[in-house]
Amino acid sequence: MTSSKMNSGEVTRQTIGAWRQVPANRPVRAVLVGCGGMSAEWLRAAAQVEGLEVVGLVDLNEDAARARQAEFGLTQAQTGTDLGRVLADTSPDLVFDCTVPEAHFQTALTAFEQGIGVLGEKPLADNMAHARQMIQVGQSSAQFHAVIQNRRFDPNIRRVERFVRSGRLGELTTLNADFYVGAHFGGFRDTMEHVLLLDMAIHTFDSARLISGQDPVSVYCHEWNPKGSWYAHGANAVAIFEMTGGVVFTYRGSWAAEGARTTWESDWRVVGTAGSVVWDGGDHPTSSLVRETTGLLSDFTEAELPPANPQDRVGGHRGLIEEAVSSLRSGQPAETAAVDNVRSLAMVFAAIESAESGRKVLVD
Numbered sequence: 001m002t003s004s005k006m007n008s009g010e011v012t013r014q015t016i017g018a019w020r021q022v023p024a025n026r027p028v029r030a031v032l033v034g035c036g037g038m039s040a041e042w043l044r045a046a047a048q049v050e051g052l053e054v055v056g057l058v059d060l061n062e063d064a065a066r067a068r069q070a071e072f073g074l075t076q077a078q079t080g081t082d083l084g085r086v087l088a089d090t091s092p093d094l095v096f097d098c099t100v101p102e103a104h105f106q107t108a109l110t111a112f113e114q115g116i117g118v119l120g121e122k123p124l125a126d127n128m129a130h131a132r133q134m135i136q137v138g139q140s141s142a143q144f145h146a147v148i149q150n151r152r153f154d155p156n157i158r159r160v161e162r163f164v165r166s167g168r169l170g171e172l173t174t175l176n177a178d179f180y181v182g183a184h185f186g187g188f189r190d191t192m193e194h195v196l197l198l199d200m201a202i203h204t205f206d207s208a209r210l211i212s213g214q215d216p217v218s219v220y221c222h223e224w225n226p227k228g229s230w231y232a233h234g235a236n237a238v239a240i241f242e243m244t245g246g247v248v249f250t251y252r253g254s255w256a257a258e259g260a261r262t263t264w265e266s267d268w269r270v271v272g273t274a275g276s277v278v279w280d281g282g283d284h285p286t287s288s289l290v291r292e293t294t295g296l297l298s299d300f301t302e303a304e305l306p307p308a309n310p311q312d313r314v315g316g317h318r319g320l321i322e323e324a325v326s327s328l329r330s331g332q333p334a335e336t337a338a339v340d341n342v343r344s345l346a347m348v349f350a351a352i353e354s355a356e357s358g359r360k361v362l363v364d
């Protein structure tokens with residue numbers, strides 16, 4: 001089956017290729033590049049993963065790398081400003097890419113050139129051409145290549161996903177997600193174009209693929225920067241996606257809405273022919289299933305969704321890093337392999353194209 005014919009999330013050994021597996025008798029060795037805000041989360045998570053050693057820390061500003069080295073007691077790790085040099089000196093198995101989105105492309109190519117795999121922060125790339133080229137080079141050199149899409153590795157979205165898959169909602173028809181978080185970050189986001197769509201909506205779009213098990217077909221998106229926004233561009237967006245199985249997914253989002261905050265996971269309504277699930281991103285997703293219909297309105301059975309399953313892949317960044325370590329040892333692909341995750345990225349860029357053109361756009 002070619003990757004374009006696969007269903008959402010179906011990543012097989014054949015679609016990925018085979019990387020050099022790391023033997024069980026030594027740790028997986030990683031170099032982290034980009035020692036800014038998110039790197040602390042990665043290093044905290046990495047410290048909890050068995051059989052993993054961070055052997056290098058790289059940043060354009062070496063003081064940032066040294067600061068993380070001191071903070072996490074990584075005295076044995078080499079620091080530097082030149083990723084290629086540190087990779088050549090330390091011969092790791094994996095690069096942890098925590099750089100800004102514009103640097104993900106070059107970081108991945110530098111790693112692949114030296115025969116090293118990449119686990120990178122979202123978004124996979126800063127444009128679709130870069131994403132395709134990264135995937136092509138990663139595959140042709142048979143390297144591990146996956147993306148941190150940490151909101152998948154959440155026990156509650158796994159409960160929603162499993163409930164939908166169980167068929168108890170009947171046939172899925174509609175997904176709605178609302179994201180309203182007035183976030184005052186400062187830094188690169190303040191001046192970034194399409195800041196909400198590119199930097200945040202990728203999480204929600206990817207969650208929609210996970211919950212529905214469907215891929216995007218088309219999108220109409222309206223993007224704007226509301227009055228009072230502290231961003232330079234695109235803090236608000238509304239998008240309507242049609243999905244492969246006929247589901248319609250609507251997204252309403254804002255990074256400049258003060259008050260009545262939703263969770264970072266978004267506020268969800270999932271509608272099927274037999275009822276609905278509502279999930280506010282927290283610990284209590286609930287279903288409302290039709291019991292009988294005798295009059296104007298049906299009668300419903302309301303219940304919290306079944307609890308998380310011990311086999312579920314959870315744990316946010318830690319869970320994804322553990323999965324990467326295990327993939328490097330077993331040769332099995334990661335759930336968020338770049339070849340699959342690019343479909344979530346395609347939703348973002350199609351939404352941006354629609355917002356810029358004012359037209360409905362087919363998702364590539």
Ligand SMILES: NC(=O)c1ccc[n+]([C@@H]2O[C@H](COP(=O)([O-])OP(=O)(O)OC[C@H]3O[C@@H](n4cnc5c(N)ncnc54)[C@H](O)[C@@H]3O)[C@@H](O)[C@H]2O)c1
Pocket residue numbers: 033034035036037038039058059060061064083098099100101103121122123148150187188199
């Ligand atoms: N998964 C999540 O929930 C989540 C949350 C926040 C940010 N992120 C993502 O994490 C990534 C980093 O975000 P951040 O908030 O840490 O940014 P940041 O600006 O705080 O840190 C980025 C660091 O990368 C360094 N850098 C940039 N280009 C480099 C290069 N070519 N080589 C080496 N170092 C380079 C910068 O000097 C800086 O120290 C982004 O892709 C962002 O979208 C993910």
